[in-house]
Amino acid sequence: MTKPSLDIRSSRSNRKKNLAFQKSPKKAAGAKVNGSMVAANKGTTGKSVNKNLSAFKGLDKSTVLYMHSMMVKSRVLEERLIKIYRAGESYFWIGGPGEEAFGVPLGMLVNKGQGLAHDFLHLHYRCTPTLIAMGLTMVDAIRLMMNRATDPSTGGRNFSGHYCFPKWNVAPVTSPIEVQYPIACGTAHAQKRSGHQSLTVVTGGDAGTAEGDFASSLILASRKGSELPLLMTVQNNKWGISTSFDGQHGEKFIADRAKAFQIKARVMNGNDPIESYLCIKEDMEYIRKTGKPAFIEALVSRLYGHSSASGANPVEGEVDPVKVFEEKILREDLLTANEVKEIWRAFEEEGMKASEQARTEPVPQSSSVWDHTYVGSENADWRKF
Amino acid sequence: MANMAQAIRMALHYGESKLGVKDIFGQDVGAPLGGVFTATQGLKTAWNAPLDERGIIGMAMGIAMAGDRCVAEIQFCDYIFNTIDLLKIAGNTHWVTNGNYSLPMVVMTPVGAGIRGSIYHSHSFDAWASRLAGWKVVMPSNPLDAYGLMISAIQDPNPVLFMKPKALMRVRGEELIPGEPADERELKNMIDAPIGDRSKWKAKWPALTDYTVPIGQGKITRSGDQLTLVSYGRMLLLCNEVADLMKEQGASVEVIDLRSIYPYDWQMIKTSVMKTGRVLFVNEDTEVTNFGEHLVYRCVQELFYHLLARPQVLAGKHVPGIGLHPNLEDASVPQKHEIIELVKSILDEVP
Numbered sequence: 232m233t234k235p236s237l238d239i240r241s242s243r244s245n246r247k248k249n250l251a252f253q254k255s256p257k258k259a260a261g262a263k264v265n266g267s268m269v270a271a272n273k274g275t276t277g278k279s280v281n282k283n284l285s286a287f288k289g290l291d292k293s294t295v296l297y298m299h300s301m302m303v304k305s306r307v308l309e310e311r312l313i314k315i316y317r318a319g320e321s322y323f324w325i326g327g328p329g330e331e332a333f334g335v336p337l338g339m340l341v342n343k344g345q346g347l348a349h350d351f352l353h354l355h356y357r358c359t360p361t362l363i364a365m366g367l368t369m370v371d372a373i374r375l376m377m378n379r380a381t382d383p384s385t386g387g388r389n390f391s392g393h394y395c396f397p398k399w400n401v402a403p404v405t406s407p408i409e410v411q412y413p414i415a416c417g418t419a420h421a422q423k424r425s426g427h428q429s430l431t432v433v434t435g436g437d438a439g440t441a442e443g444d445f446a447s448s449l450i451l452a453s454r455k456g457s458e459l460p461l462l463m464t465v466q467n468n469k470w471g472i473s474t475s476f477d478g479q480h481g482e483k484f485i486a487d488r489a490k491a492f493q494i495k496a497r498v499m500n501g502n503d504p505i506e507s508y509l510c511i512k513e514d515m516e517y518i519r520k521t522g523k524p525a526f527i528e529a530l531v532s533r534l535y536g537h538s539s540a541s542g543a544n545p546v547e548g549e550v551d552p553v554k555v556f557e558e559k560i561l562r563e564d565l566l567t568a569n570e571v572k573e574i575w576r577a578f579e580e581e582g583m584k585a586s587e588q589a590r591t592e593p594v595p596q597s598s599s600v601w602d603h604t605y606v607g608s609e610n611a612d613w614r615k616f
Numbered sequence: 617m618a619n620m621a622q623a624i625r626m627a628l629h630y631g632e633s634k635l636g637v638k639d640i641f642g643q644d645v646g647a648p649l650g651g652v653f654t655a656t657q658g659l660k661t662a663w664n665a666p667l668d669e670r671g672i673i674g675m676a677m678g679i680a681m682a683g684d685r686c687v688a689e690i691q692f693c694d695y696i697f698n699t700i701d702l703l704k705i706a707g708n709t710h711w712v713t714n715g716n717y718s719l720p721m722v723v724m725t726p727v728g729a730g731i732r733g734s735i736y737h738s739h740s741f742d743a744w745a746s747r748l749a750g751w752k753v754v755m756p757s758n759p760l761d762a763y764g765l766m767i768s769a770i771q772d773p774n775p776v777l778f779m780k781p782k783a784l785m786r787v788r789g790e791e792l793i794p795g796e797p798a799d800e801r802e803l804k805n806m807i808d809a810p811i812g813d814r815s816k817w818k819a820k821w822p823a824l825t826d827y828t829v830p831i832g833q834g835k836i837t838r839s840g841d842q843l844t845l846v847s848y849g850r851m852l853l854l855c856n857e858v859a860d861l862m863k864e865q866g867a868s869v870e871v872i873d874l875r876s877i878y879p880y881d882w883q884m885i886k887t888s889v890m891k892t893g894r895v896l897f898v899n900e901d902t903e904v905t906n907f908g909e910h911l912v913y914r915c916v917q918e919l920f921y922h923l924l925a926r927p928q929v930l931a932g933k934h935v936p937g938i939g940l941h942p943n944l945e946d947a948s949v950p951q952k953h954e955i956i957e958l959v960k961s962i963l964d965e966v967p
Binding site for chain 2: 284347351383386392402414416417420421422431444451454603604605610612613616
């Protein structure tokens, strides 16, 4: 199967616009993580570049604005996916609205690439923000949502949010929760042996920590003398489908379980992208330096319920991390209201065009059902051997 | 001649020294024990995992995902059941990612009765394993095949389940493994860990060479033209004995050692059954939705007009466990006299 070359971000019209807010700060000349080097993005807003950055704990302007734009992009994409579901163009939606303030910084900080020299990611099905920050295009997420043959993750075989990108060491997202935790120990084990300072990231929700696989990973990651370079995160939104965390968990914090295994662990506000960025960065540096695991319990929101199975309707009373961060950016004069509006509009347009594109693309054919049962699909159909 | 435990050990050594295997792990797999059946003694990449089957399988999947080769062990297949969804995921990863990821990994586990192992050291897993699409599944009946199948499993780009018939682990073969010294005592001195302190012991490996048994290829162990007996693992040896006995009584029984449960050598079965017109499938997993039933189904579908008698399955009784007392175990899994009786009745059946 030939993968279509369409990439909304690199289409002619968007190249002309060259939206500065989509540029990764890592690639912007002069950008670095402190308040003094933001000249590269000086023209983005036309405002004084060093103004009020203390509110962002030393992160430079380009990083802050990129973070915001990726959070918006992820949110717009997820809401686009919900619309696709509601329009009857997909069978199921599950995703990550509410996890942008943790997921985006995580995606910004990984050492992205393929092979043992780069970080591996074993993500849960609310990981769209992380992948958007890593470069996921809207059209590829929509191809997955619409079960297109062109879907690069599964070829139309799996649900939305179940991404898989070998080019970035992104392991396939699974529907069974928590299985990714012991699997992540395997990639971390191989990374440690390779001698690189790469690490494995594994993410999941709070409800899944009730599974035995969570305990398995705590044990495997912390074996004395064989500790693994593993960043374990739990995005605690206090819900497991319709069941409240409070009625099921006796522990005060999930992170306390990691502490029992001598794993560096913390609880943080996952609705604050600045705090997320700094915590993840510090823990990644610790892991790369020591080869030992670290654990983050990020307290986050769940804005549209569990999935389309529960309606995918907005949930009242949850903190919206995108809005809160945006208000802060406006308050601190990093962007004007019109500039914010333009960011949302541009991503809405990108989402619309991506939907239109995916809609025209082919779906999997019945004859492909045996493909990839085995490598090379040898002996896949027993009737033929 | 090497026994099966030694043969597997030598294949694993060949794997770690020639085929890039970097991890051989599981409960008690590393030093000092080297496996409950000694199949992993002296291996440089063997290590002990926590007593956690899901952790072992999960870790093997991750190692494979990272591009490294590993062989993981579940100490007895009786304890593999809590990993069934991980096995399912390992089997569907290549498919559901549309070919993005493959998981070249080997899981080995002792199976079957025959050692008076009671309810949790006597299970079979071949029927269960045959339902794990995406996995290849093998079970040897002799040391040379164990060596060749293990090397094939390590080289395969798919997940492979290597089932070790535990009652045959000390049974010696009739053919030398390529590179194996002819003197059993010499081999023992080279690769069997000593009793007592093993902290300074190192195996001295013979100059082993590549030898593979292709996955999916069966072997005719007895030629005949009146009835086909199809089996694998421990039951294969009983089938051979029955064929020899029947030969003395004037009946000609062909025995097929399937060696691979999936993919299986249908062409070999088909050719034989078209010749004999009578077939019996023998294995010791429980009888309801048994793998042999699938083979009977296929015989009926594809060879119906060649059949001279009803194709049959002799399998373990559909009881919850294998009882410890010999009377209970023997009543639960196929016995030689049962095979003989059934072979005779099939031969006597008039179409």
